[in-house]
Amino acid sequence: MIALADQLLVLVLLINFVVLGTSRLIFSIRAVAVQGVILGILPALIHPFSWHLVGIISMILATKGAVIPLLLYRAMRSAGIKREVEPFLGYVPTLLLGAVFTALSFGFAGKLPMLAEHQNYMFVPASIATLMTGFLILTTRRKAISQVLGYLVLENGIFIFGLLLAEAMPIMVEAGALLDLLVGTFVMGIVINHISREFSSLDTSRLTSLKEE
Amino acid sequence: MTNSIIHIFLALVMPPLLLGVIGKTKAAFAGRVGAPFLQPYYDILRLLHKGSVFSTTTTWIFRAGPIVTLATTAVAALLIPFGAHPSPISFQGDMILYAYLFALGRFFTMAAALDTGSSFEGMGSAREATYSCLAEPTLFFALITLSRLSGSYSLSPMLVNISFGVWLNSGAALLMLVGGMFIVLLAENCRIPFDDPTTHLELTMIHEVMVLDHSGPALAIIHYAAALKLYVLGAFFVHLALPYATGNPALDWGLFIISMLELAVVIGIVESVMARLRLIRIPQLLVAATILAAFSTLLVIR
Amino acid sequence: MFSILQGVYDPAAVALIAALALGFAGIPGLFLRTPGPGQMCAAVISILASMVGIPAALVLLFSHATTTFVLEWGLPFGSCELAIDPLSAFFLLPIFLVAAAGSLFALGYWPAAEHPSTERGLTFFYGILASSMAILLTARNGVFFLMVWEVMALSAYFLIVTEHDSEDVRRAGIVYLIATHSGSAALYVLFSLLAAQTGSFILPVAGSLSALPPAAMAIAIAAFVGFGAKAGIMPLHIWLPSAHANAPSHVSAMMSGVMLKMGLYGIFRTLTFFHDPPLLWGAVLTVAGISSALLGIAFAVAQRDMKRLLACSSIENIGIITTGFGVAMLGVSSHNAPLAYLGMAGALLHILNHSFFKPLLFLGSGVIIHAAGTREMNLMGGLAKGMPRAALFFFIGSVAICGIPPLNGFVSEFLLYFGFFSQLQAPSLIYLVLLAPLLALVGGLAVVAFTKLYSSVFLGTPRSQGAAHPHEAGLTMLLPMGLFALLCLLVGLLPQQAMRLVAPAIASFMPQMSAAVNPAEYGVMLGRISLMALLLVVIAAAVALLWRWRLGSASVTSAPTWGCGYQRGTSRMQYGATSFSELAVSVFNGIIRERITRPGLNGLFPGAAGCGDKPTETVLERVIAPLFTIAGVSFAFLRRLQHGQMHVYMIYIFATLFILMLWAH
């Protein structure tokens, strides 16, 4: 089964590039949702069956796959924006950077000692690469929604790493995942809706009145 | 004891004579007969008998001015040795007191001048203030040189010490010192080329303009004090320039009197052959004097 | 807190209690509804404290002993020791004196009835300032010293900004605060390095440290910067003129008369820790001292604001003291006992003298401000008519500060001069004698400055309406002035007695040196000085009597001043403060550079035009201010980093992470 996990991780990496490459917000929201679903499936592949596990998985699928994307989708609609126009860094350079970072993360993971059973799987590189992708989105996109997406991708990266620990300390992983995702992202969703009400736009370049002259 | 009495007697009586001699010399150069040698005495006596006019602006400072000036000069006269004879009062460090006594007198003179509220007298004291504080260091360089040469910290030894022998040893230093001190002598006593006591244009005066408002006895005291100051500084200068001494006390007194008169003649000559400097030039001349004295000091202490 | 004070008869304990009492003097006033009584009670308390404290200090001074207390405190900086040795006791004298005089003066000068809003704070901080200085002298724990030091500095700040409605006052306050705080930074370093040397924050005993290691040099530098900034040694004096000018006069008196000395005390105290210091230290102090003396008085000559002039002359006097101290250090380094002794004696005696005539003059300036309503000397004149007594006291102060016999200023300068001259016979450092002419120049300029001050304020005729109707000051203001004037006279006429005050302090400062000289010979010298002073007085009296007798027999008439033929002379045509000093200032042109604004006159009949001048604060305006501007500009550039754009903030985080990663591996 765990061999399948690796295939899925490749998929995750590909989705990273999709998110980096697309300009249509709705599309990247969907992509992130798909990524979330995949991550939801992954535990099922690497852990033995238990009702507890089912609970976790369903929770993750619900939030990552449905709730948060919907939240973002609503915010996007209410603000009436379709696409991420003029990002701070063009799409092609972003993609290239993404590639570079992915390569780097493979290198980084290679330097670190692994457990034997994780040795020939790409959990660590995938997680680091996703993390970096998240950062890349956060630093290159203008719209608040895209930045939330970036944060989500970053979270996914962390989550992937968490899978390695899942059987060692489940509580930890769940606490992390749930708190961050549920609460953190949820609050962000709320704030975003507030923003769209205040500015009738989700363009964070409008959110620059607080600065030093 | 007798020496002290003679010293005090000379200090009391002789000063105005120098003015008389200077006047005669200038007259001679001008081809006039000129006023008698004792004219200054007559003036002072006459002034003493005149009534006084005090400006309504003035306070006690105005009256204290002449008194303090005379008192300080008198004390200075007691500190300075006349000729080969040591001064009546002499102690370690008296040369510093000597220098500072004049400062006290100056303070009062200037204050008295400003007390009248007359712009001319203010002008005079402004000049006096600046020039005298430029002359201050010269005197101290001289004192250092002398103290070094004599190895003592008191005026009498350090001045009496000067002799032809010393001249032979450190002539260069003394020569510069004489130059510097002569300039200071003229400046401090407001003689030409620094000041013209006899001019009638207040704008050009320094000392005389400061005492414009003094009258009667006050003016007499001022004249006398000025003469005494010339005498005291002259005695100092004479020690440097004309250090003759024979063992014989009486003879030495005579020599001293003569050399003082010589000094007066020299001053008279200078006053007759030179014109008063422009006021802007005066500081430069004073600084030159300081430099001379400083060089002499460096020569002796290196 | 002071559970350790057993036996109140112990003079040290008495002195400490008196010091604390000074601090509490202002507190009752804070809680009283009506302002008047508080001030009165403060005055009474501080006078009583001084009456107790001065004798105690004298006893301690002559006892040649050191009394030490240990204070339990809850701070982790070792035990907190308080000790009073003759040096501390010597510095205690002026504190008690000026504190009492000032708080008495305040009753008339800053009456609570007229200044209800400011009086409480003023009285309170005045007490705190005095008390903190007194306690500072006893502190033997570095950290405790620092704390008291800062309390002193801050209370001084609050005193300076008493009238903070005026822009000038606020600026003066800020400059002072910045200067003193920077000084304190140097002191942080100083005491840390000391602790590094000794292993504890307890100040080392005299002569216990070696001056050889580089740390010692660092300590000396830190002390010079930190304490020098407080003392106002050039070029660390930037805060001094404006602060003294803008503070209430009795505060200026306290600051100039005492607080500056605390900086000197710090330098003294620090250098006592080391045995055989290098020549360099003395040389630096000497050069710094003589140059601040010269420049300080040069600036003083140029001033037109009465209190600024006094402040600049404080710089001069501090310079003279520093010179004396530097010379003393040179004497110590070159094992030349007489030089060390004379230098130290001159310095300490001048400290005492300066704490007599400078407060006198500042208090006098307060009286003048009351009478004329301005500090601008060009607007005054003729005040002596209205206030003869104040004028007399002020005159005594002015003569004394010029170092002219027969007053006290001369005595201390005389000792310094004699020290310089005695170098002529010394084996080494003969060139020190060249300081004598420089000091003479300083003296000459001082005469210019103070004839200018006294004459333009008190003599002539009023130059403005404000000064036209002066009134004599009240008793509470005259009494302190009279006291100080009397002290000036006493020290001037009986210098050998004043010498006896100084001797123990020197003995404690440099025991081996003072053992090597015989103070008696200097005593004899000073005895002669006092004889000459008396002689001078006698002769003057004689001449005066003679003149009296002449006047008696001759006619005395009074008339207006003779205008040399000008009939329409007005009081504005007098030589004012600026015109008097213009010639002297022109000699120092370039250092001082008066800014003179001349009217542009054109046409046949030009209209009314004015002409003003302003002496520049050379160091502050030419050096410090430009630095601040540069810093401001460069900072303004860097502030773009915070431009409010989210994604760049993210880049900051990312970059930090990345760099740290690279660093870690």
Add this chain to the structure above:
Amino acid sequence: MLAALIILPLIGAVVTWLIPSDRLRPIALSVFAFGHLGVTLRLLIATPPPSTDGWFNLDALGKIVLLSTSVLFFFCAIYSIGYLAYRLERSNRVLCIGLLICLSAASMVTITHHLGLLWVALETTTISMTPLIYFNRNARSIEATWKYLLICSVGVALALIGLYFLAYATIVAGVEASLLLDDLIRDAGKLSSGWVHAAFVFLLVGFGSKMGLAPLHTWKPDAYGESPGLVGAMLAGGLVNLAFLSLLRVYQLCLATREIAFFQNALVVMGLFSMIMAAIFMARQADFKRMLAYSSVEHVGIMAVALGLGGKAVFGALFHILANGLTKGVLFLSSGNIHRSYNSKSTDHVRGALRRLPWSGGIFLAGFIAITGSPPFAPFISEFTVVSSAFIDGRYMVGALFLISLGIIFIGMALTVLPMVMGEVPEDSEVTSYRDTLWTVGPPLGLLLLVFLLGVWIPAPLLTILRDGAALLEVHP
């Protein structure tokens, strides 16, 4: 007893949620704050033994932070009675609930020894503060909230992955997988340095951004500037210390792993950088609340430097937790009053505060003197400890930079604060309903007295706690 620390505020949250009246709620808040303070003091005197599973252990470090947080919270609560009376235009329900939840989570941070739980609690404080920053409900405040939320969340996320690395290190090392501090310290020797280093870096950046070390501080001026005074006080005096406590835990770990040198240097560098940044931004600062924010950046820098220097300076770091926390309370609360009275945060409008608000102005001035490290106030003790130990240990460069930036900061702050409090009130300045009352002036004054007291006398028990804490952070041979 420990549980009370957590539960009491939660009960309080429920109660305040139920209370309908905006006037009564702050009073309830104060009551619970008082209760919490009581429990805290009780715990400091009679400390319970660590829980058997090792999850909960109130050690000296925890005590210090708990004390400062609880005291500060108490005074803020009292202040809220007076302050919120002027802000009745909008409901303060969310504010009170948020504060209490935050307090509960904060207490959790101080008492737990399980890094995971600590992390969860820390994240909770972050999130519970979010709505408070948005209290003013305007464009500026939503922007501030957004930046605060995103940056802090990213930071905390990084901290999380740091923890994961740590945990994975234990797994790789083959020891019992655990995030209990004590276990980790025990097994520290065995952990592979690669993972540990990575973990430390991520934790440093994560907690650093929560703490506001430059250049991760960018959210601070906005959040502090736009939130109400008492929220600012809690942020600057409370949350900062919690983040610092988390760093201390990491530091303990580093000590055990013998990898301390890198961590210390990183701390010193970041600390000095923060101070210099603060210095640059404080000069000519036109908004006094933002200035206070930068001052907070400066002081976390001071704490970081102190911790990085190690040795005696650590004592300074720990004492600075208290000193800085309480002084920040003084400054933010009094500045809140000034802000209310002038209805402006701009130093161009705020002039002569001493005239208009003698008490608040005076307290603000005193707070400025205290925070810039002048005796006789507490920050002097800690700052001088840092400086002196820097010089005594021969770290002259660090000491010099430290002093210089302190100097620049003092100048910058003086040029901002003194014109505010001194002089005349400008004629055109807006006249508002605000007046100094006992409720608004008492709390900052009380804090000021505490700061002064700690500046001249540290009570023996507190001193022992501080010493024990310092002992926990010393290198054990």
